[in-house]
Amino acid sequence: MLKTCFEIFEKREIIETYLRRQNGPLSSYSFVSIFAWSEFFKFDFELIDDCLCVFAENELGAFMFLPPLGENIGAPVIGKCFERMAQVNGTSNVARIENAGRRHLHHFSSDKFSLYKKHYEFLYYKDDIAGLSGSKYKTKRSGYNNFVKNNDFRFVAFDASLRNDCLELYDRWALGRKSGSGQEAGDQMLDECREVNRLLLDNSEDLGLIARVVLIDGKVSAYTFGFEVTDQVFCVFSEIVDLDVKGLSVFIFNEFCKDRDLKQYKFINVMDDFELENIGRTKMSFNPAVLLDSYSISLK
Numbered sequence: 001m002l003k004t005c006f007e008i009f010e011k012r013e014i015i016e017t018y019l020r021r022q023n024g025p026l027s028s029y030s031f032v033s034i035f036a037w038s039e040f041f042k043f044d045f046e047l048i049d050d051c052l053c054v055f056a057e058n059e060l061g062a063f064m065f066l067p068p069l070g071e072n073i074g075a076p077v078i079g080k081c082f083e084r085m086a087q088v089n090g091t092s093n094v095a096r097i098e099n100a101g102r103r104h105l106h107h108f109s110s111d112k113f114s115l116y117k118k119h120y121e122f123l124y125y126k127d128d129i130a131g132l133s134g135s136k137y138k139t140k141r142s143g144y145n146n147f148v149k150n151n152d153f154r155f156v157a158f159d160a161s162l163r164n165d166c167l168e169l170y171d172r173w174a175l176g177r178k179s180g181s182g183q184e185a186g187d188q189m190l191d192e193c194r195e196v197n198r199l200l201l202d203n204s205e206d207l208g209l210i211a212r213v214v215l216i217d218g219k220v221s222a223y224t225f226g227f228e229v230t231d232q233v234f235c236v237f238s239e240i241v242d243l244d245v246k247g248l249s250v251f252i253f254n255e256f257c258k259d260r261d262l263k264q265y266k267f268i269n270v271m272d273d274f275e276l277e278n279i280g281r282t283k284m285s286f287n288p289a290v291l292l293d294s295y296s297i298s299l300k
């Protein structure tokens with residue numbers, strides 16, 4: 001893995017300045033999302049035609065982590081970005097622009113570019129999850145009540161003393177999520193996300209993450225953390241639970257959405273499903289308000 005993560009902190013101010021101007025709900029449009037993958041990719045940030053261009057590179061080659069960030073997105077800057085990637089990649093075909101939203105698509109003509117629709121991200125009304133009201137949440141309320149009735153629990157703020165126990169829980173959770181999935185890409189993502197969770201938990205204070213833990217009988221049984229994407233959208237980057245405890249996933253999601261530190265936000269983005277059907281079913285069962293499209297774009 002590439003150890004460039006702390007160099008990114010030096011560029012945080014300019015990165016966040018350009019990201020704020022985007023004001024979009026996709027989880028990738030956050031400094032935290034870039035930092036999260038900085039042990040897997042070498043990131044370079046270049047100003048091209050007054051647009052901040054975020055390039056990521058590993059042993060396979062270079063691609064753009066996001067579309068160009070700025071007011072002057074168009075054919076000239078996009079062309080220069082692909083030329084820059086071609087200089088690194090040579091004959092390799094990995095050059096692409098990741099995490100483009102619907103609003104970016106008009107910049108990419110169908111005669112020149114290929115669009116791949118990725119798994120969508122799930123966006124909820126925060127108050128829906130905090131309230132669990134109505135018939136559509138009847139099963140969730142039952143799960144919540146069952147958990148509260150049958151467990152001696154505490155919902156607490158994360159601190160560094162809980163770090164190792166949280167990562168041990170992640171390992172057990174990932175093993176349960178992988179069981180019989182037969183989806184190698186999703187399984188690999190779970191392995192990579194373990195290291196991402198470690199990096200973010202280790203730097204949670206500097207990153208300004210909001211993180212919470214559920215203790216059952218004094219032991220870590222669930223944790224969750226996230227960050228602001230816009231002034232109305234909060235991203236739950238990770239929610240890891242003991243899969244053997246009934247109602248725990250409902251409980252921690254509900255309590256997190258009721259947390260006073262999330263009071264200002266209208267929407268909750270829980271990202272995608274790692275291309276794993278069991279995670280997708282769980283996220284769909286909470287009745288998302290919007291399914292956010294995200295695209296990968298390459299030259300034809």
